[in-house]
Amino acid sequence: MGFTIMQGLMLVLLIASTMAVSIARPFGNSINTQSSNKIIVGDTHHWNYGFNYIEWATKHGPFYLNDTLVFKYDPPTPKTFPHSVYLLPNQESFIKCDLKNAKMQGNTKQGAGNGFEFVLKESQPHYFACGEHDGIHCLNGTMKFSVTPIDRTYR
Ligand SMILES: *[C@@H]1O[C@H](CO)[C@@H](O)[C@H](O)[C@H]1NC(C)=O
Numbered sequence: 743m744g745f746t747i748m749q750g751l752m753l754v755l756l757i758a759s760t761m762a763v764s765i766a767r768p769f770g771n772s773i774n775t776q777s778s779n780k781i782i783v784g785d786t787h788h789w790n791y792g793f794n795y796i797e798w799a800t801k802h803g804p805f806y807l808n809d810t811l812v813f814k815y816d817p818p819t820p821k822t823f824p825h826s827v828y829l830l831p832n833q834e835s836f837i838k839c840d841l842k843n844a845k846m847q848g849n850t851k852q853g854a855g856n857g858f859e860f861v862l863k864e865s866q867p868h869y870f871a872c873g874e875h876d877g878i879h880c881l882n883g884t885m886k887f888s889v890t891p892i893d894r895t896y897r
């Protein structure tokens with residue numbers, strides 16, 4: 743008796759796992775290709791003063807390793823304010839928009855055309871900010887956001 747119940751259970755488990763595999767497969771394949779995405783920062787707003795990038799990043803996430811962030815911004819002209827892309831060293835500098843130990847990634851001209859591309863290579867927090875006007879664009883213009891890319895293969 744116990745044996746047949748056990749067999750029945752095994753059968754149910756076997757069917758369940760087969761179904762799970764066939765359901766999971768299309769999703770699994772898309773993960774295994776390790777394809778990476780190109781994401782335009784700010785979508786149609788591009789990289790500009792006054793848009794809330796923290797909110798944008800929260801809505802848009804999660805971000806994955808090897809994803810490419812594309813920063814689009816106009817080159818400096820007499821009529822436009824220049825922008826740039828910096829990485830801030832830690833959360834404290836991010837909160838304060840303190841550029842002291844920040845590293846420039848994209849200069850004021852690199853956002854033109856197809857934009858400045860940054861590939862997320864490390865699974866650690868990345869604190870992005872505009873470096874113009876001594877951090878005013880970051881602080882008053884909310885041109886900052888953080889991203890911690892995750893590894894697709896662990897999903
Ligand atoms: C990221 O891309 C590199 C090659 O450009 C590759 O070696 C690596 O496995 C990729 N990592 C992920 C998590 O896709």
Ligand SMILES: *[C@@H]1O[C@H](CO)[C@@H](O)[C@H](O)[C@H]1NC(C)=O
Nearest residue numbers: 875877878879880881882883
């Ligand atoms: C930025 O914001 C601070 C505090 O809100 C304000 O004192 C300062 O005048 C602003 N600066 C600019 C250039 O808007």
Ligand SMILES: [Cu+2]
Nearest residue numbers: 825872874879
């Ligand atoms: Cu700016």
